[in-house]
Amino acid sequence: MSSTRLADDSQSRRERRKEARPGELLDAALDLFVEKGFAATRSEEVAARAGVSKGTLFLYFPTKEELFKAVVRENMSGRFAEWQEEFMKFEGSTADMARHFMRVWWERIGATRASGITKLMISEARNFPELAAFYQQEVIRPGTDLVRRILQRGIARGEFRPVDVEYAVFGVVAPMIFLIMMKHSLGACAPQDYPLDPQRYVDTQMDMLLQGLCARPGAQA
Incomplete structure (x- = not known):
C-alpha cells in the first residue's frame, strides 16, 4: 500500500x-x-x-x-410520547385499539434490536439496582400505564367486562415478555422447525385475551 x-x-x-x-x-x-x-x-x-x-x-x-x-431513552422510553398521542386520537373500538397497540409494539420494539434490552434487564437487574429502578421508571411504568388506560377505556365504554385492571395489565404484558425471551434466548438457538411466527403469536394472544375481556350481552357483571 x-x-x-x-x-x-x-x-x-x-x-x-x-x-x-x-x-x-x-x-x-x-x-x-x-x-x-x-x-x-x-x-x-x-x-x-x-x-x-x-x-x-x-x-x-x-x-x-x-x-x-x-440507549434506553433513544430506543424505548422515547417511544411512549407518540404512543400516547396515538391513544388519544384512536377512534375505533377498544378491541381494535388493543390489537393495534400490540402489533405496533412488536413492529417498533419487539422486532428491533432494542427488544434485547428487556432480556438484559431481566438477567442483570439484581446486580444493577440503580439501572433496574431507571428501567422501571422509564419503560415499565409508562408501558403498564398505557395498557391500563386501554383496559379502562374498554370497561368505561361497556366493551370490556369489569376486571381487576391492576392485575389484568400483567395478562397483556406477559405474552410480550415471553416473545422477547424466546427471541433472545431459547428461540435464538432452537431448531429451525420450531414453530413460532411472531405475528401469528401476537394475533393469537390478542384473540385469547379479548375472548376473556369482551363483554357479552346479558352477562352479569
Whole structure:
C-alpha cells in the first residue's frame, strides 16, 4: 500500500473520530449491550465499534451507566410520547385499539434490536439496582400505564367486562415478555422447525385475551 493511501486512510479515521455523533455511539452501544450484556460490555469496545476514541465517548457519556440510560431513552422510553398521542386520537373500538397497540409494539420494539434490552434487564437487574429502578421508571411504568388506560377505556365504554385492571395489565404484558425471551434466548438457538411466527403469536394472544375481556350481552357483571 502506498504512503499516500496510508495517509488518506489515517486522515479518514481522524475525520470520522472528529465527526462522530451521539447517534453512532448509541447504535454501537445498543449492539454490544444486547450481544454481551451490561456487565460484560466495556466502554472502549463501544468506542472502537463506533470508530472513535474512548475520550470522545466520554465527552458525550461520562459513564457506562449514562450511556445505557441514553440507549434506553433513544430506543424505548422515547417511544411512549407518540404512543400516547396515538391513544388519544384512536377512534375505533377498544378491541381494535388493543390489537393495534400490540402489533405496533412488536413492529417498533419487539422486532428491533432494542427488544434485547428487556432480556438484559431481566438477567442483570439484581446486580444493577440503580439501572433496574431507571428501567422501571422509564419503560415499565409508562408501558403498564398505557395498557391500563386501554383496559379502562374498554370497561368505561361497556366493551370490556369489569376486571381487576391492576392485575389484568400483567395478562397483556406477559405474552410480550415471553416473545422477547424466546427471541433472545431459547428461540435464538432452537431448531429451525420450531414453530413460532411472531405475528401469528401476537394475533393469537390478542384473540385469547379479548375472548376473556369482551363483554357479552346479558352477562352479569
